[in-house]
Amino acid sequence: MVERITRAELVDLIESDAVQVVDVLPEAEFLSGHIPGAINVPLKTLDFETTRVLNKSRPVAVY
Amino acid sequence: MSPRAACRLEALGIEKVYDYELGIADWKAAGLPIEGPGLGYQTASDAMRGDVPTCKPSETIGAVRTRVIAAGWEDCLVVECGDLVTGRLRRSAWEHDDNTIASEIMQVGPSTVRANEPLDRLVKRMDQRPTNLVVVATPQGGLLGVVIREEAHRVLQGDPLEMIWMDCDGCPGQWRPARPGT
Numbered sequence: 052m053v054e055r056i057t058r059a060e061l062v063d064l065i066e067s068d069a070v071q072v073v074d075v076l077p078e079a080e081f082l083s084g085h086i087p088g089a090i091n092v093p094l095k096t097l098d099f100e101t102t103r104v105l106n107k108s109r110p111v112a113v114y
Numbered sequence: 115m116s117p118r119a120a121c122r123l124e125a126l127g128i129e130k131v132y133d134y135e136l137g138i139a140d141w142k143a144a145g146l147p148i149e150g151p152g153l154g155y156q157t158a159s160d161a162m163r164g165d166v167p168t169c170k171p172s173e174t175i176g177a178v179r180t181r182v183i184a185a186g187w188e189d190c191l192v193v194e195c196g197d198l199v200t201g202r203l204r205r206s207a208w209e210h211d212d213n214t215i216a217s218e219i220m221q222v223g224p225s226t227v228r229a230n231e232p233l234d235r236l237v238k239r240m241d242q243r244p245t246n247l248v249v250v251a252t253p254q255g256g257l258l259g260v261v262i263r264e265e266a267h268r269v270l271q272g273d274p275l276e277m278i279w280m281d282c283d284g285c286p287g288q289w290r291p292a293r294p295g296t
Contacts, residue, residue, distance in 0.1 A: 053120040056132045058140055070132060075119040084148040086141055097122050110130035113119045114137040 061086075061112055070112040071105055086114070136253075144252045145229030145259075158236055159229040161269040162250050162259035168193045169216055171201060176212030178203065187286040189247055189260075192220045197256045199226060199249055226251035229258055237266045262286065 056064070064070040065088070072089040074081050081091040092101050105111060120133040134141075142148060145159040167190045169178045182190045182203075192201030201220030210219055226249045227236060240248060240263045250258045268278045 053117070053124055053131045053133050056134055058134070058136060058144055058146075061132070061134045061141075062146070064132065073119070073123070074138070075116060076138070080138075082150050084142065084150045085138060087147055087149045094119050094122075097119060097126070099126055102123065102126050102128070105128065107127045108129055110132060111123055111128045112132040112134055113123060114116050114134040114141075 056112065061114075064110070064112060070110045073105070073111055073113045075113055089114075139230075140253060142230035143228040144256075145250070156233040156269065157229060158227055158231045158233055158248075158250050158261050159258075161233055161261045161266040161275060162229065163262070163265070163275070164259040166191055166247075166249075166257075166260045168257065169203070170194060171215070171217035171220065173216050174212060175203075175207060175210045175214040175216060175219070178216055179208045179212075183208070185286075189286075190216075191224075191249060191257060191260075192216055193257055199224065199251055199255055199257045202249070224249055226255065227261075228253065233261075233266060233270060236261065237263065237270060240266070 065072065072086050074085045074089040074091050075094040075097065077093050078091060085091070090104060116133050116135050116137060120131045124131045145162070165185070167182045167185050167187050169181070169190050169192055171192050171194055178190055182188070188205045190203040191199050192203065194200050201217065201222050202224040203216060203220050207219050229250050236248065240246070244263070246263045248261050250261060252258060265275060265278050269275060
């Protein structure tokens with residue numbers, strides 16, 4: 052079940068190293084500034100292959 | 115975009131998915147750190163300072179005036195419900211009687227800017243109005259800090275903010291870095 056989170060909640064999750072952060076914006080937007088440590092997987096490319104870099108048993112925060 | 119991505123990630127087998135729907139715009143606007151090779155311009159957060167005096171709307175002008183003047187400022191921001199900026203007391207407020215309540219004379223709902231606003235554009239607007247101080251807040255109105263026009267001009271020229279304060283006659287207070295919002 053997807054859970055919506057606020058900015059403060061995301062900060063807490065990142066600070067406690069409890070999530071992998073995924074930026075689904077196009078690469079150009081990702082390069083113009085992203086949340087530190089975020090992995091770029093543009094929405095249009097989101098599939099089984101491109102998400103192999105993620106640990107599926109570890110929570111993911113997406114924006 | 116992110117709700118679709120969150121749904122897709124879940125379908126791809128990620129066990130727990132959080133959706134930060136407000137996204138990078140909200141993150142940047144709160145002055146939180148970002149990284150990336152394309153960060154080529156200065157923003158309000160580069161000239162922001164966090165030592166502006168604050169008070170509660172229920173405080174008396176006598177008490178607030180003493181604190182603000184002792185800190186070397188002319189302005190005081192009125193905050194409530196935590197850190198929400200709901201008013202501003204300017205220099206003229208200090209002419210009121212000591213027992214006047216801040217909420218009776220404050221400027222209600224002062225204009226604010228986001229931390230990710232390009233600094234050159236902000237300074238141009240400050241020059242045009244003209245105004246010497248702008249409040250930087252999160253999209254929800256939480257106080258992050260203020261930008262002083264003279265300091266912002268020097269930041270645009272490449273001077274470090276700490277150094278600017280040391281030789282700035284027209285700058286208020288004692289410079290202290292702003293804290294990123296949460």
